[in-house]
Amino acid sequence: MLPDEFATSQRLGKDEVSMLASKYGTPLFVFFEEELRRRVRMVREAFKWFSKGVSVAYSIKANFNPSILKVFISEGCHFDITSLGELYFYLRSGGDGGKVIYTSVSEEREELLEALRKGVRRFVVSSSNGLKNLRLAIEESGARPEVLLRVNPEVDVKASVKASHKFGALLEMEGEESAGRMIGLMRDWGLDFSGFHFHLGSQITDPSCFREALRKLASFSRDAGLDGFRVMDVGGGLPVFYDEKVPSLEDFSEAIREGFEPMVDEFGVEELVVESGRYLSAYAGSLITKVVNLKRERGKKLVFLDAGYHILLDAVLLDQAYPQYSFTEGGEEEIELFGKLCDSSDFFPISPASRLKGLEIGDYVVFENVGAYSLVFSLPFHCYPKPPVVMKTGDGEYRLIRKGEGLEELFEEEGGLL
Ligand SMILES: Cc1ncc(COP(=O)(O)O)c(C=O)c1O
CATH class of the missing domain: 3.20.20.10 (Alanine racemase)
Incomplete structure (x- = not known):
């Protein structure tokens, strides 16, 4: 556990993540x-x-x-x-x-x-x-x-x-x-x-x-x-x-x-x-992602998430490692986390504070401390639209604070209707 100052005071639990992911889809930012x-x-x-x-x-x-x-x-x-x-x-x-x-x-x-x-x-x-x-x-x-x-x-x-x-x-x-x-x-x-x-x-x-x-x-x-x-x-x-x-x-x-x-x-x-x-x-922002593919290679588990540096640009610009966690238990294999962009730089460095184990297709991986210089850099690389954003309010409610962009909206934004 990190000392109070170096951790968010709130952390998404397993049921909360499943509930939010099934309601809003992934990737999903939560504040x-x-x-x-x-x-x-x-x-x-x-x-x-x-x-x-x-x-x-x-x-x-x-x-x-x-x-x-x-x-x-x-x-x-x-x-x-x-x-x-x-x-x-x-x-x-x-x-x-x-x-x-x-x-x-x-x-x-x-x-x-x-x-x-x-x-x-x-x-x-x-x-x-x-x-x-x-x-x-x-x-x-x-x-x-x-x-x-x-x-x-x-x-x-x-x-x-x-x-x-x-x-x-x-x-x-x-x-x-x-x-x-x-x-x-x-x-x-x-x-x-x-x-x-x-x-x-x-x-x-x-x-x-x-x-x-x-x-x-x-x-x-x-x-x-x-x-x-x-x-x-x-x-x-x-x-x-x-x-x-x-x-x-x-x-x-x-x-x-x-x-x-x-x-x-x-x-x-x-x-x-x-x-x-x-x-x-x-500290106020987390990102829920899902494992969408994986392969085992030379004793390592290469895990592909449905995110990418198009929504966490500092992962590639500054080689920034966000603390990540999952809810699964399992093997002690070394894990590498990749995004779904067609670019070799699209991998997520793993923080020593991360707790990642098991990880099979369909499992969730939560990135912590992503509330700054993340959403503001969102890029529609590969025509991936911007993800939705939810806020957990002081009353414990979840409120959609930015709609996920649809493909038709992105098409229009990129001049498709001109
Ligand atoms: C003038 C000025 N003030 C404050 C900040 C915020 O810095 P930080 O996000 O590192 O706290 C910046 C960041 O570039 C800045 O240019």
Whole structure:
């Protein structure tokens, strides 16, 4: 059994899986409302040492299912949003523009103007062209949003995905894309420069990079002669357990505290934003799959599931091993798990936390911790339509939160009726 933090608080049992599979078919994603709520509360609890104000922000990119957004909205989360499409989903799900942190990658003027018109009041800028576009959009809209500067602190990050120099201003005083110049421009243009943001990577395995990044930022702010700033937004990176032990939430909170607390007195920071997508949604999602074929070869059992990397892309992109389990007992043969795509890369690495035994055609295999960066990457490879998604609500009910796509719908989507 995994320690509480590294496991979902809810697990699908055998009868539940059979019932859900016969009702909705497989593959089937199942989300646990209670687990979504629990993770938000765990992050708040871990950062409660900063009594002035901690905002837990959910990064919609990890999973934009409207029912999931509604749960996070009702938990009072803030939202890290990167595109007008995400903003649309958030607002249509009942969100309020005042809780958005808009961090565009392309930073186009029309986009920023539209976000302002939709009520967004906090923007993160990452390039000098983006800053110019934001200024134009602000002038045109007449709004006065907060502007955070995204910086690239250039620290050593140990993570499965490291944020590259594509993002953020350099912590230097001179140069077109330097933080010093961009803060100067914000002042000259009368914008409300309210603080800093950085995102160091995803699935970070050593929290010390947060401490280093915050220290570098403090030293830059001192050199730049800043009297103060209100907001410090530390991007995602809180890791999820897949196949090896990761540092705990407390380890991250401690490293951030060591870097952040000295800034509070020196620069008068009033709000710490902790912005995660993966940590908040991953543990709340499971995927039910079925064994549809198998062969025995050189003492190994090669098991074919009715899933594939078209619905769990990180299995192939990042070689990510999700903890899997089955309900069968049986031989101790070594098992390899394959998907049903016509591609040799379509296999599922097995996590040391997996419990897979037996496995015959018709058995179910459940993948855990698949709630982030899974549904959002769904691809209709081989004309496989998107699977349905069910949520187990706080009352223990099962609610369909996304219909499985039919073949005719896919045909139409792909232009079949044009
Ligand atoms: C700006 C920003 N914030 C937060 C996140 C969320 O990171 P994670 O899902 O690792 O928590 C990302 C992910 O790419 C990001 O780009």
